[in-house]
Amino acid sequence: MSDSTILEVKDLQHIYMEKTPLEHQALSGVSLSVEEGESIAIIGNTGSGKSTLIQHFNGLMRPQRGEVTVEGQYLSDPKLDVKALRRKVGLVFQNPEDQIFEKLIGDDIAYGPLKMGLPLKEVRDRVKWAMELVGLSFEELKDRVTYALSGGQKRKVALAGVLALKPKILVLDEPTAGLDPRSRQELLDQIVRLNEKENMTVIFVSHNMEEVAYLAKRIYVLADGRNLIDGTPGDIFGNSEVLSKHHIGAPQTVEILAQLKARGYPVNLKAYEIETAAKEMVSVLQSFRR
Amino acid sequence: MSQPFIQVEGISFEYTINNHKTVPVLENVSFDVHPGEYVTIIGHNGSGKSTLSKHFNGILKPLSGNIYVDGLNTREANLQREIRQKVGMVFQHPDNQIVATIVEDDVAFGLENIGVPSSEMKARIDFALDAVGMSEFRKRPPHHLSGGQKQRVAIAGILAMKPDCLVLDEATSMLDTYGRRDILDVVRRLNNDGMTIVSVTHHMSEVAEASRVIVIEKGQIVLDGAPREIFQQYELLHQLQLDVPLASQLARLVHEYDNEFQADLIHNEEIIQEVMRLSAKRGVYVG
Ligand SMILES: Nc1ncnc2c1ncn2[C@@H]1O[C@H](COP(=O)(O)OP(=O)(O)O)[C@@H](O)[C@H]1O
Ligand SMILES: Nc1ncnc2c1ncn2[C@@H]1O[C@H](COP(=O)(O)OP(=O)(O)O)[C@@H](O)[C@H]1O
Ligand SMILES: [Mg+2]
Ligand SMILES: [Mg+2]
Numbered sequence: 001m002s003d004s005t006i007l008e009v010k011d012l013q014h015i016y017m018e019k020t021p022l023e024h025q026a027l028s029g030v031s032l033s034v035e036e037g038e039s040i041a042i043i044g045n046t047g048s049g050k051s052t053l054i055q056h057f058n059g060l061m062r063p064q065r066g067e068v069t070v071e072g073q074y075l076s077d078p079k080l081d082v083k084a085l086r087r088k089v090g091l092v093f094q095n096p097e098d099q100i101f102e103k104l105i106g107d108d109i110a111y112g113p114l115k116m117g118l119p120l121k122e123v124r125d126r127v128k129w130a131m132e133l134v135g136l137s138f139e140e141l142k143d144r145v146t147y148a149l150s151g152g153q154k155r156k157v158a159l160a161g162v163l164a165l166k167p168k169i170l171v172l173d174e175p176t177a178g179l180d181p182r183s184r185q186e187l188l189d190q191i192v193r194l195n196e197k198e199n200m201t202v203i204f205v206s207h208n209m210e211e212v213a214y215l216a217k218r219i220y221v222l223a224d225g226r227n228l229i230d231g232t233p234g235d236i237f238g239n240s241e242v243l244s245k246h247h248i249g250a251p252q253t254v255e256i257l258a259q260l261k262a263r264g265y266p267v268n269l270k271a272y273e274i275e276t277a278a279k280e281m282v283s284v285l286q287s288f289r290r
Numbered sequence: 291m292s293q294p295f296i297q298v299e300g301i302s303f304e305y306t307i308n309n310h311k312t313v314p315v316l317e318n319v320s321f322d323v324h325p326g327e328y329v330t331i332i333g334h335n336g337s338g339k340s341t342l343s344k345h346f347n348g349i350l351k352p353l354s355g356n357i358y359v360d361g362l363n364t365r366e367a368n369l370q371r372e373i374r375q376k377v378g379m380v381f382q383h384p385d386n387q388i389v390a391t392i393v394e395d396d397v398a399f400g401l402e403n404i405g406v407p408s409s410e411m412k413a414r415i416d417f418a419l420d421a422v423g424m425s426e427f428r429k430r431p432p433h434h435l436s437g438g439q440k441q442r443v444a445i446a447g448i449l450a451m452k453p454d455c456l457v458l459d460e461a462t463s464m465l466d467t468y469g470r471r472d473i474l475d476v477v478r479r480l481n482n483d484g485m486t487i488v489s490v491t492h493h494m495s496e497v498a499e500a501s502r503v504i505v506i507e508k509g510q511i512v513l514d515g516a517p518r519e520i521f522q523q524y525e526l527l528h529q530l531q532l533d534v535p536l537a538s539q540l541a542r543l544v545h546e547y548d549n550e551f552q553a554d555l556i557h558n559e560e561i562i563q564e565v566m567r568l569s570a571k572r573g574v575y576v577g
Contacts, residue, residue, distance in 0.1 A: 022434075046436040046466050094464075095383065148307055151382055151460070152335030178382060178463045180334040180492050182531030207466035210536070249467025252495070252536040252558060259562050265569075274536070278543035281565060285548055288572035 006036040006201050007057065007089075007169060012066035014052050014225075026052040028225040029066065036168075039195045039202040041212040043236075044222035045247040050173070050205040051094060053222070057171050057203065058089040070169070087116060090167030094174045094205075096151075096158035105131075105149075105157055106142030112165045130160040133194075135186050151178045159187070163194075170194065172204040176211060188214055209251040213237065213272050221248065238270040253277035260284070293361075294322035295455060295486050296346055296377075301355035303341055303509075315341045316509040318355070325454070328477075328487040330497045330517075333506035334531040339490045342506065343459045346488065347377035360454065375404055378448030382460040384440035385433075393435075393443055394419070394428040400447045418450035422476050438469025445476060455486040463492060474499070494521075494535040498556040505530060521556050537561050 014027040026049045034040050042050050055061045056068045059075055059082045068075040070089060093099050102108035109130055113123040128138045134156040146157060155178060162170070175191070176184040188211060194200040206212050212219060212233065219236045221228040223246045229236065236243070240250045240258050250258070253274055257267045260281070267280045303316040315338045323329055333339050344350040345357050348364035357364045359373045381387060390396035397415045406414065419425045422442040427435065432443055441461060448456060458477070462470040474496060481487045489496065497503050498517050505513035505520065507530050513520050521527070521534045524542070537558050545553035552564055 024434075046438060046469060095385075097383075145307055148305060148313070150336045150340065151463075174464070178335075178460060178492070180531055181494075181533035183335055184492075209467070247468045253540065256537075256540065256558050256561055259558070260565060263562070263566070265565065274539055274543065278540055278547070281540075281544050281561075282547040285544075285551065285565065285568055285572070288569045 004036045005033055006071055007034040007203070008067075008069045009033070009053070009056070010067045012053065012056065012063055012068060014049075014056075014061065014064055016052075018064075026225055030222065030225065030227055031066075032220050032227070032230070034169075034201060034203060036201055037195070037199045039192075039215055039217050040204070041216035041219045042203065042205045042222060043207065043209075043212060043219060043248055044228070046207075048222040049225040050222055052225075054091065054171050054173060054203065054205060057169070058091045059085045060091065087165055088167055089169045089171060090162035090165050091171045092159050092162050092173060092175060094177070096154040099158040099161065100146050100154060103145055103147075104142070105136070105144050105146055106138075108146055108157060109161045109164050112161060116165070126164045126166070127160075130164040133163055133190050134160045135183060135190075136160060152180060152183055155179060156183070156187075167200070169201040169203065172202070174206055175204055176206070176208060184211070191215060207249060209237070209249050209254075213251050221246075223248075233272060234270040237272045238268075240269055292324050294358075295325045295327075295360055296323040296488075297356075297358040298322070298345070299356045299358070301345065301352035301357060303345070303350065303353050305341075314509065316345075316352070319506075319509065319511060320355075321504065321511060321514060323455075323486060323488060325486055326481070326484055327502060328481045328500040329489070330500040330503045331488065331490045331506060332492070332494075332497060332503060332532055337506050338509040339506060340459050341509075343379065343457050343488070343490055346455070346457050347379055348373050349379070371404060375451055376453055377455045377457060378451055378453035379457045379459065380441070380444050380448055380461045382463055384437060384444045384464075387444040387447070388432045388440060391431050391433075392428075393424065393430050393432055396432055396443055397447045397450050401450055404451060406451075414450045414452070415446075418446040421449050421480070422446045423472070436469065438465045438472050441465060441469070441473055442476065445473070449480075453485075455488065456480060458487070458489040458491075460490055460492065462496070470496075494533055495537070495558075497521075498535045498537070505532065518554060518556050522554055 009032045011029045011031055012027050013029055016024045016026055030053055044050055063076045100108050109127045110123050113126050131138045136156050195202045220230040237250055237254045240254050243250050251272045254269055254272050257269050260267050265284050271277045271280045298321050301319050304312045304314040306312050331339050348370055351365055359376055362369045362373055364373055388396050390399055394415055397418055401411050419428055422445050424442050432440055462473050503517050503520050504511055521538050535556050538556050541555035542553050544551045555561055
């Protein structure tokens, strides 16, 4: 482990409802290592263990076997200060409804900072900061009731509640599912900003491969609770046979290029970005020009 | 043209919150859905899509204006049950829709509610589970299924009621690529067999497959037409915080560099065909 490793997982296993007829092994030895300031995607098909894995990162689940360390601190330690850990590692759930408790939007986002014992002025500033960051107008929405929000708005509220804690590590489970295209892009841009400008470490689970391609510098692929492969987006998406074999989608650009390749066109599957994919196609077509 | 299956006539709707404040959502919305159509509805979060959808089977009643389902006014309390049987709804979170602890009981639940005689139930459950490809899971507990499988069970619960129209409110948005494809295959098959489909979605590639797309903004219809036409209005969609399918973006980009390449494509398959067409035309052997 290098000095700048901020989170490390070693041979983590997890069995749900152990020793019952419904026993299910969700993680069978997963390892990964994240450097401070990185942006990491975890992908894999439904049921591969992604949500189970990341719920370990802020102590919501404790390691049954194997280890998770955050800044060198063992999360299996019975004396772990969970409150301090949750300030450091902010986790946004897959279903935002699991995360919204207060009647008013502003109160819901203020909940964490208040619990931290911050002065009221600071709490208010943070709520405003977090709301604007996710694209919710502070003035217009802070006194709105949370139950009257659309699904996409609820997701933004849940995210703002976590951002208001200003965590060092931001962990997101399917952050943009259910968001419209613009909100999705804005949110992704905000996450990039937090990652690059504020040096927040970002770890996210997603099945939207366009988003993975846009946000991740490195990708871990899980299958059946185990590591399958990891690498840069180019490495992973260039390996589209492995992805489809494990029922993991690839970016649509890669799917199109793969179909062209299967028909004998010399295209590079690593060109997953839309501009580079277009250029691949153009150069193929131009090569036919005499 | 056929008699419309759903007629939306100048409806407006607002929510009342905190007993006095109102949130206006729909404003004078009118359109028809014809039998067998596959209509998608797009619009940014909060534009009113779910509110509109809930009017199609009378969960919500318009403040003004009227909605007719197969000629029946959704305002009439005594037609409620008949209307719910004609129009089935599937929502975003399968977890919130599944009530029983065994898959086939879950499908049966809705049937009991509408008073289907038990002699008829088995056949209906068989049909519905088969239609969504979940027959082999009938004895399984639903909470051990994947999201896509749960959503298929939720759809089976609706199909068992034999609706004429299926309304999907972002029913695939929580699913992965494969889960979504499964659901869309089921929906396409139902539509081919004549079922009317209304689907609210953020996935422009799904919109590209439909026969029609309605774009709503601040509770009003701003565009209504065939997907290929609508997706040419790139700038306007962008202003409305929406997008076009990846295939369209790619086609436009390639067209910029090579203007013989058609710009108005909307399906991945069309992109492949266009590359093949042009390379064949330019006469070079590929292999
Ligand atoms: N609370 C639970 N009880 C029993 N099994 C569970 C529970 N949560 C998840 N599982 C099972 O563990 C496996 C991994 O689930 P999960 O981590 O949610 O996967 P993913 O997020 O990759 O879809 C799945 O087979 C799932 O059914
Ligand atoms: N039960 C409710 N009470 C009050 N306001 C609501 C309720 N449901 C939705 N709204 C508001 O109505 C508007 C439209 O919401 P909705 O129809 O859910 O939009 P969409 O489905 O397009 O995201 C939003 O501003 C939302 O906050
Ligand atoms: Mg998950
Ligand atoms: Mg909605």
